[in-house]
Structure formats: C-alpha cells, structure tokens
Amino acid sequence: MHRSRSTSSSRPRLIGVRGSRHWSSRGSSGPLVAVAVGAVLVVLTAAFVLLPVLGLVGAAAGTGPVVDVPVISSAVGVLLGLVLALVLLVGGWRSRRTAVAWVLAVLAWLVSLAGCLWPLVATASAAADRARDVWPTVLEIVRSVS
Numbered sequence: 001m002h003r004s005r006s007t008s009s010s011r012p013r014l015i016g017v018r019g020s021r022h023w024s025s026r027g028s029s030g031p032l033v034a035v036a037v038g039a040v041l042v043v044l045t046a047a048f049v050l051l052p053v054l055g056l057v058g059a060a061a062g063t064g065p066v067v068d069v070p071v072i073s074s075a076v077g078v079l080l081g082l083v084l085a086l087v088l089l090v091g092g093w094r095s096r097r098t099a100v101a102w103v104l105a106v107l108a109w110l111v112s113l114a115g116c117l118w119p120l121v122a123t124a125s126a127a128a129d130r131a132r133d134v135w136p137t138v139l140e141i142v143r144s145v146s
Helices: 030-061 071-094 098-145
Strands: none
Touching: 030 071, 030 098, 071 098
C-alpha cells in the first residue's frame, strides 16, 4: 500500500530563507543584531567621545572672555545628532532586511559621532573668529608704538 502524505496544520510554518532550518515568526535576527551593535556604538561614542569633548569645551569656557563658547549651538548639535541616531536605530529595528538594518546602524553611529564632535567644532570656530578679531588690534598697537 502506498501511504499519502498528510499535512499537519499544527506544525509551524517555515518563515525566512528557503532551506533554512530555523523556525521563526519574524524571520532573520540579523536586523536585531545590527541595531544592538549600532546602539552599543552610539552609547560608547557618547561616553568616550562626548564627555572628553565637553571637558575640552568646558576648559575653553573657563578662560573667560577670551573664547566665546557657543553653548546653545553645541547643545542643539548634540541633541539633534543623538535624536537622529535614535531614529535611524528605530528604522533599522523596523527593517526586515539585514543589509538595510546594518546600513542604518552604521549611519546612526556616524551621526552620533558627528553630533558628539559638534561642540568641539563650534568652539574651535568661535576661537578662530576671536583670533581674527585680535590681529587688527595687535597691529594697531604695534603701529601706535612705532
């Protein structure tokens, strides 16, 4: 006798890559791994880049009227960078494709890095503007003395 195959409805359906042996309701765990790595990189960047940068900017602010530190611009830059990084990580988490999730995670890290470095760039720009203002004064003093 020949036995026919019967399909059991209680058996879970295979979702994911054809030929895969993993039973899953969502699919690949690649996007979750990408977002986790991206989130760790963003947190490490905030801890090991932003804190020293804020220390340098604070030291520049401690010089008094010599360097005008752009506090509002720096705060907005940092907050905007970190919020945009969070949005990119959420986009990677919602993505079903692993490659897209990895691209969004890397972009989130790069945006957080740019946001964390922004206070240093803004302060250096303010210091350069101040230095340009100093040279005409120095030249005028030299002319008046000679």
